[in-house]
Amino acid sequence: MVNAISVLGSTGSIGRQTLAAAEHLGLRVAAMTAQRKIDLLEEQARKLKPALVAVYDEQAAKAFKIAVADMDIRVVSGLEGLMEAATFAEADCVVTAVSGAIGLKPTLAAIDEKKRIALANKETLVCAGEIVMRRAKEKGAEIVPVDSEHSAIFQCLMGEVSPIDKILLTASGGPFRGWSKERLASVTLEQALKHPNWSMGRKVTIDSATLMNKGLEVIEAKWLFGVEASDIEVLVHPQSIVHSMVQFSDGSVKAQLGVPTMETPIQLAFSYPERIESHL
DSSP, X not given: OOSEEEEETTTSHHHHHHHHHHHHHTOEEEEEEESSOHHHHHHHHHHHOOSEEEESSHHHHHHHHHHTTTSOOEEEEHHHHHHHHHTOTXXXXXXXXXXXXXXXXXXXXXXXXXXXXXXXXXXXXXXXXXXXXXXXXXXXXXXXXXXXXXXXXXXXXXXXXXXXXXXXEEEOOXXXXXXXXXXXXXXXXXXXXXXXXXOOOHHHHHHHHHTHHHHHHHXXXXXXXXXXXXXXXXXXXXXXXXXEEXXXXXXXXXXXXXXXXXXXXXXXXXXXXXXXXXOO
């Protein structure tokens, strides 16, 4: 069990669920970051009292510093601030919940400090998976995936020593599963943002509607688990009960099942190798 965390992207969907899981487990939130949503960030900071807060947008950082002037919080900004939060000495686990390739440098910096990485930023592995996984191995840093599918695979492999024969990566199919080409021509933004099973941030929800997100997850799985893309099969599973499966050389298949919520893999990333009672 980790003791204190730094949350990169605390105001996003994963970030908010991360803070809820941390509260349930009694973990200290030592540092948090956001891009520019300083109203929510201030609310989070006043509740959890982190020692360090990084606001990526320079102007928003200035406004946030004024807003929390009555609190004992060090406020930093820009990429340097994000890096400081990722390497903050008081945190032994870094949750990378920022969106996009901006998460790469802070993740590498946290690995260099031998932090546990609760990885929710798939772009880090999509754009530099070989570098990240090699660095983690060299430094002895743990990477525990927070994506529901990759957490499921991670859980299926807990305690296993046999090589993977195949990864069965599940996909809900999104809101447009089964739609004709003609019907897809008139979809709206509101329809694309209405995922049938999951409550996620806007970018991931849109990427899920187009299935682009699943393509990224295939790349992420390749690097996380050291397999070839040809060893990964995507299965459409509309109910989102089986989060993913692993097939072994003897033909056995292990699956991880659960309710469609990100708080389960987030909590496991903190408690691994133990399982802690959920508040859900």
